[in-house]
Amino acid sequence: MKLRWVPLLALAAGCALDVQPIRYPESAEIDPLPDDCTVRVLEWHRGPEGECREVGDVYVGDRGLAIFSGCGKERVLGEIRTQACRLGADTALVRRIKDFGTSCYEARARLLRCNPDPEARS
């Protein structure tokens, strides 16, 4: 590899997705779920049936040049699932953010805990 590409690669590597999870104070006692937990992904306005607790939310956006490291819909939804598991949520209500300044898929998701024992399903 020619040395002249090193700064460009370093720049691209530093421009990954920007993932900003927010945990709500009243859900602090909810334990995280395993990294590969099952998360239902629904439309933002499609409220889930039954009683659910609002655990937090997450913003996933473009840090600058995230297009180099992948920032399509599947990657972003994968990040949302990961953050949901970390915050102890089993449901994500997702909406896309309209941002004309990037070709990345940017999204906001509400993270809910609907099943008191989500791992018991499987």
Add this chain to the structure above:
Amino acid sequence: MSARAAGLGVLAALALAEAGCATVAAGGGLQKIRIESDPPGALVTVLPDATRFTTPVQMLLTRREARTLRIELAGYCRETVYLDRVTSIERDMPLPFGFGVGLWIDTHSGAAYTLRPDKVRVHLWPRESPDRECGAASSMPRTTPLPPTEPL
């Protein structure tokens, strides 16, 4: 000085002038956000910062982070407002001349972004409203009827 050297000089000057365009145009990495509620006097909690204000309020927030606002008043349903971070229009202006220098400066100062919406006005619904009921995040159209009231 040759014509080529002069051209390079002009290009370099443009690059420096355009660098960090949004940082200059947007006044740095902070943004004013105006919050009003009806009725006023509601408590606004800004997450994840956990800072608190009372409406009406105009606050200064860093543009780099998305926020969640929770607006609460005793006797009313809580309303949640999501401030999304989007790309500022000024961010890409330096690209043709600045070779990405301005983009880098704007991204790191936070001026490359804008929080949306920048003006929030929420109507708070009473808990006993016949039209709306309290949801986990915000009020929503009532689906469960209010309990019958005692006859007069």
